[in-house]
Amino acid sequence: MSPGEIVNDLSLPVQIPESQQTAANVQHSALFSLSDKLIVTTGGGRGLGIALAAAILEAGGHVVCLDILKVPDTEQWATLQKIAKRSNLECSYRECDITNEETLEKIMDEIDKDAQRVGTQFYGVVACAGIQQKLLAVDYPQADFERIQRVNVTGTFLTAKHTARILIRNGVRGSIVLIASMSGQIANRGLSCSAYNTSKAAVQQMGRSLAQEWGQYGIRVNTLSPGYIRTAMTDELLAAAPELEKIWMAGALLGRLGAPEDFKAPAIFLLSAGSSFMTGADLRVDGGHCASA
C-alpha cells in the first residue's frame, strides 16, 4: 500500500492528498476558510440551521440547506441569497425528511454529483435538524418519545452516515458537526423534556462513536452543544410557560440568552482546518449556563 492510501469498508481504495492531511501549511487567515468546499446543513429552513448556513457562506463555502419544511423562512432565505450572490457562491434548498433514509441518500448523492460537476468539494455537514417537546415523563406517550428519538437520533445518524459514505468514496478528509445541546449533559431546571434530553445525550455519544470509526479516513466528527438560544423552538416553550425565562436567565452568566449568530464561529471552527486535530469532542457554548449550579 502506498503512503496515504487507505482501504475503506466500501472496498474503494482512496488516495488522500498530503495537503488535506493536516493544518500544518495553512496560513492563519485560511484556518477558518471553507473556500471551494460544499457543506450540507440539515434543519436549514429556519432558526439555528439557517444562521449557520449564512456563516458557511461568509466563510467562503457553498451551502445546501435541507429541511422538512416545504420552503425556508422567507426573510432569512432572502438574506442568505444576498450573501451568496455577493460572494458568487452556491446556496440552494431541498425539502427533505432526514428520517427517510432512501430520500436522504438520493438527495445527498445528487448534491455530491452536482458539486463534482462544478468542481466543488463535498466537504461536510452540519446536522442541525431537531425537534423538542415538553411533557411530564409520567405522562409521556411511547409514540411521542419514539418520534423525538427518530428525528434527533436516527435522523442525525443517517445524515452523518450518508455524509461519511460520500467522503470515504471521494477520499475527502471532511468534517461532520452534529448539533447536540447542553441538555445532553444536564437536566434543565423547570423543563420537563426527558425525551429531548435523552436524544441529545445520544447525539453526543454518537459523535464520539463515529469519530472512533471514521478517524481512519481522516473524517472528523464533533458535536456542538448550545445552551438556550432564542429561536422558534424556544419561543414555543416560552409561550407555553413564560415563567421559564426567569429560570433560564438565572443561569445566564453573561446576562442574556443565546442568539443563533453566537454559534457561527464555533460551527465554522469545527468545520474548518482550524480544528484539524479535533475529533470526538463536544464543544459546549452555553453562555456559562452549565458552569454554575
Ligand SMILES: NC(=O)c1ccc[n+]([C@@H]2O[C@H](COP(=O)([O-])OP(=O)(O)OC[C@H]3O[C@@H](n4cnc5c(N)ncnc54)[C@H](O)[C@@H]3O)[C@@H](O)[C@H]2O)c1
Ligand atoms: N433553541 C435552543 O435553545 C437550542 C438549544 C440547544 C440545541 N438546540 C438544537 O439546535 C437545533 C436547531 O434548533 P432551533 O432552535 O433552530 O429549532 P427550530 O425548530 O427553529 O429548527 C429546527 C429545524 O429542524 C427542522 N426539522 C425538524 N424535523 C425534521 C426532519 N425530520 N427532517 C428535516 N428537518 C427537520 C425543522 O423544520 C426546523 O426548521 C436542534 O437540533 C436543537 O435541538 C437548540
